[in-house]
Amino acid sequence: MHIFTFQDMTLVLDTSSGSLLEVDELAGKIISLLPQHTVEAIRETLASGYGQTELDEALAEVFKLVEEGNLNGGLPSEPVLEIEVPQVKALCLHVAHDCNLRCKYCFAGTGDFGGGRTLMDEATGKAAIDFLLRSSGTRKHLEVDFFGGEPLLNFDLVKSLTAYGEEQASKFSKIIRFTLTTNGTLLGEDETRYLNDKKMALVLSLDGRPDVNDRMRPFDGNVGSYTPVKEALLRFVQARSGQNYYIRGTFTAHNLDFSEDVKHMYELGFREISVEPVVGGAGETYTLTTDHLDTLRAEYDKLASFYLERQQAGEPFNFFHFNMATYDGPCFGKRVSGCGAGFDYVAVTPDGEIYPCHQFVGNPRFIMGDVFTGIRDNTLSHEFRQANLYKKPECMACWAKFFCSGGCHANALHTSGTLLKPDQLSCELQKKRVECALGITAAKLRSGR
Amino acid sequence: MSKHVKTLIQGNIKATAMTTACKECQTSCQSACKTSCTVGNQVCQNSK
Numbered sequence: 001m002h003i004f005t006f007q008d009m010t011l012v013l014d015t016s017s018g019s020l021l022e023v024d025e026l027a028g029k030i031i032s033l034l035p036q037h038t039v040e041a042i043r044e045t046l047a048s049g050y051g052q053t054e055l056d057e058a059l060a061e062v063f064k065l066v067e068e069g070n071l072n073g074g075l076p077s078e079p080v081l082e083i084e085v086p087q088v089k090a091l092c093l094h095v096a097h098d099c100n101l102r103c104k105y106c107f108a109g110t111g112d113f114g115g116g117r118t119l120m121d122e123a124t125g126k127a128a129i130d131f132l133l134r135s136s137g138t139r140k141h142l143e144v145d146f147f148g149g150e151p152l153l154n155f156d157l158v159k160s161l162t163a164y165g166e167e168q169a170s171k172f173s174k175i176i177r178f179t180l181t182t183n184g185t186l187l188g189e190d191e192t193r194y195l196n197d198k199k200m201a202l203v204l205s206l207d208g209r210p211d212v213n214d215r216m217r218p219f220d221g222n223v224g225s226y227t228p229v230k231e232a233l234l235r236f237v238q239a240r241s242g243q244n245y246y247i248r249g250t251f252t253a254h255n256l257d258f259s260e261d262v263k264h265m266y267e268l269g270f271r272e273i274s275v276e277p278v279v280g281g282a283g284e285t286y287t288l289t290t291d292h293l294d295t296l297r298a299e300y301d302k303l304a305s306f307y308l309e310r311q312q313a314g315e316p317f318n319f320f321h322f323n324m325a326t327y328d329g330p331c332f333g334k335r336v337s338g339c340g341a342g343f344d345y346v347a348v349t350p351d352g353e354i355y356p357c358h359q360f361v362g363n364p365r366f367i368m369g370d371v372f373t374g375i376r377d378n379t380l381s382h383e384f385r386q387a388n389l390y391k392k393p394e395c396m397a398c399w400a401k402f403f404c405s406g407g408c409h410a411n412a413l414h415t416s417g418t419l420l421k422p423d424q425l426s427c428e429l430q431k432k433r434v435e436c437a438l439g440i441t442a443a444k445l446r447s448g449r
Numbered sequence: 450m451s452k453h454v455k456t457l458i459q460g461n462i463k464a465t466a467m468t469t470a471c472k473e474c475q476t477s478c479q480s481a482c483k484t485s486c487t488v489g490n491q492v493c494q495n496s497k
């Protein structure tokens with residue numbers, strides 16, 4: 001159980017059922033005593049501060065929830081997740097290890113992942129699609145994200161692989177959902193028309209205010225990208241009637257006040273926004289550290305207030321991490337197995353090598369096989385699959401576990417050298433985001449929206 | 450009528466604890482972030 005405040009509400013998340021409660025002061029006290037105390041002990045502890053009738057009433061309400069299994073129950077046992085052969089259902093397809101921007105924090109080494117600038121050829125791309133269809137077993141809904149570097153540097157391949165994927169998927173009675181992650185600089189008329197005709201979901205990169213964006217996302221020669229990118233993205237989003245996209249920004253130690261960047265993007269007219277903490281780069285001036293935590297937490301609160309304010313004003317926007325699917329969220333198995341890197345989801349390089357996910361590309365220890373011959377041995381896959389929530393002591397002790405699902409394997413490995421110990425800074429930010437998302441849900445329910 | 454505790458959301462974790470994940474829903478890192486893992490905002494494909 002986790003008791004926290006959001007604006008003027010005191011909320012309780014019951015970890016093992018996923019139920020969310022709003023409590024008054026007395027019930028909050030009772031609930032915080034629940035884990036270590038009997039009813040009698042709780043009554044005794046609180047008797048001096050509250051009248052007997054009130055105390056009885058509150059105790060009865062709390063214990064009714066306990067009996068119904070919605071409070072302070074045991075955790076469900078670890079689900080059986082292991083299967084012999086991984087069934088890959090999602091590909092991150094690196095169609096271009098090349099980029100026309102020189103973003104300072106790029107985990108891909110400004111596009112080439114440390115391996116030279118290359119484009120995927122058609123034979124490799126088709127082999128990747130074939131690999132996906134062959135490896136997906138009984139799964140019907142498959143995903144391909146065109147990624148890079150900058151995937152629009154290889155736009156012809158994006159088009160031919162989409163056509164090939166659609167054709168092949170229908171032969172196997174499967175559906176491939178295509179998405180594309182782009183820096184927006186190459187979204188011309190042809191690209192826009194094609195991507196909109198195909199209803200492809202897009203992730204578009206922009207970091208927010210002009211100086212914030214340009215400091216980290218310049219073209220070669222340190223020329224800022226804000227103006228051309230902003231214009232291209234606005235045109236693009238308008239052409240698809242504001243549907244099916246996310247503007248995705250990164251915040252760093254240079255813009256700890258990232259809620260201002262979200263506001264800026266809102267004011268530009270974008271309504272689907274996601275911003276993420278920068279990854280890695282230990283020792284760089286932009287790196288986030290635990291010293292920044294208080295500021296960042298306060299920033300998420302500001303963002304949550306802005307989110308609710310816009311909603312109440314009738315001009316809402318989506319913020320990716322605040323969209324908690326509280327009623328129709330994923331099943332337990334998914335909550336425990338997490339991102340699926342290395343078994344549900346893999347990344348494919350321009351040469352056709354397979355890695356557990358895009359964040360591992362370029363590190364030879366993590367090559368799992370290639371799209372021509374398939375996954376060579378299942379050791380890595382097994383290692384990633386078994387690193388589920390129930391195997392991580394920090395996660396098992398954490399109230400946010402069934403919303404977070406155990407954090408990013410890549411972050412864990414980078415900071416603690418093992419998949420089984422999550423990155424602490426990421427955890428603190430994750431927990432704050434979950435609190436805000438639950439708080440927003442509660443506030444919306446209260447105002448009937 | 451509860452005076453002290455209001456259940457805002459009845460969680461589905463226990464109800465789905467016995468089911469096997471069909472994995473037809475979207476992969477978390479394919480959605481918008483590409484750097485962090487949040488499953489809480491993934492919608493179950495079977496509830497659509």
Ligand code: SF4
Pocket residue numbers: 392394395396398399400401402404405406407408422426427428430431
């Ligand atoms: S926030 Fe951290 S400790 Fe908690 S579940 Fe996520 S990765 Fe595990």
Ligand code: SF4
Pocket residue numbers: 339340341345356357358359407408409410411478483484485486
């Ligand atoms: S390891 Fe991290 S970056 Fe890779 S798929 Fe999982 S959450 Fe995403």
